[in-house]
Amino acid sequence: MKFKNLDCTIKIKPFFIVIFTWGFLAYMAFQYHCQHKQLRDSIKIYDTNIKLYQDKLDEVIEQHNKMFDVCDSLIQIMDELPLGSPLDTLEISSNYGSRKNRETQKWEYHPGMDFSADWRDTVYATGAGIIEKSGHISGYGRTIVISHTSGYKSKYAHLTRYFVRRGDTVKRGDPIGTAGNTGYSRGYHLHYEVMRVHNGYNKIANPKEYIIL
Numbered sequence: 001m002k003f004k005n006l007d008c009t010i011k012i013k014p015f016f017i018v019i020f021t022w023g024f025l026a027y028m029a030f031q032y033h034c035q036h037k038q039l040r041d042s043i044k045i046y047d048t049n050i051k052l053y054q055d056k057l058d059e060v061i062e063q064h065n066k067m068f069d070v071c072d073s074l075i076q077i078m079d080e081l082p083l084g085s086p087l088d089t090l091e092i093s094s095n096y097g098s099r100k101n102r103e104t105q106k107w108e109y110h111p112g113m114d115f116s117a118d119w120r121d122t123v124y125a126t127g128a129g130i131i132e133k134s135g136h137i138s139g140y141g142r143t144i145v146i147s148h149t150s151g152y153k154s155k156y157a158h159l160t161r162y163f164v165r166r167g168d169t170v171k172r173g174d175p176i177g178t179a180g181n182t183g184y185s186r187g188y189h190l191h192y193e194v195m196r197v198h199n200g201y202n203k204i205a206n207p208k209e210y211i212i213l
């Protein structure tokens with residue numbers, strides 16, 4: 001009897017072991033399935049977020065590129081406006097506006113600024129543009145007029161020499177001539193004007209407001 005009972009115990013054990021093993025494997029398979037599903041969902045969310053970030057990044061890059069384009073346009077406009085200095089050293093000898101004529105003792109309108117200079121002093125373009133005039137103008141003597149962007153013009157008068165001709169393109173700081181004493185002038189100096197053509201009229205401005213560079 002003892003042996004019989006022992007046989008029964010021996011037969012029952014493998015059955016439980018098989019059941020337990022299958023159960024464990026099924027449990028593990030279920031766990032794996034759940035974790036796999038969780039992982040797939042996480043990857044899906046991650047992919048969606050990556051796409052959102054990518055779209056956002058593209059948007060930011062596009063906005064930055066637009067900003068750089070605006071900056072480039074502004075820099076170009078700044079380069080083309082008469083904002084520079086027409087001489088290496090600016091020593092004002094007469095301001096823009098009303099002034100008393102020493103000879104006639106009458107008040108007169110001075111449409112520009114006068115700077116002390118002699119015939120050796122180089123005169124520079126105050127902004128990029130095209131030479132509109134390089135020749136004699138009554139009263140102004142030897143004169144250069146540069147046409148800039150947005151209807152702006154700069155005028156350099158009483159010169160001795162010209163380095164540019166009509167139609168030439170210049171950049172800010174390019175030498176365009178030398179100062180002088182030609183035209184209606186009492187001594188060597190540079191007469192400098194800034195104006196803007198608006199509705200077909202030349203509107204003359206105070207150059208002091210423009211010389212910033």
Ligand SMILES: [Zn+2]
Pocket residue numbers: 094110112113114190191192
């Ligand atoms: Zn003057």
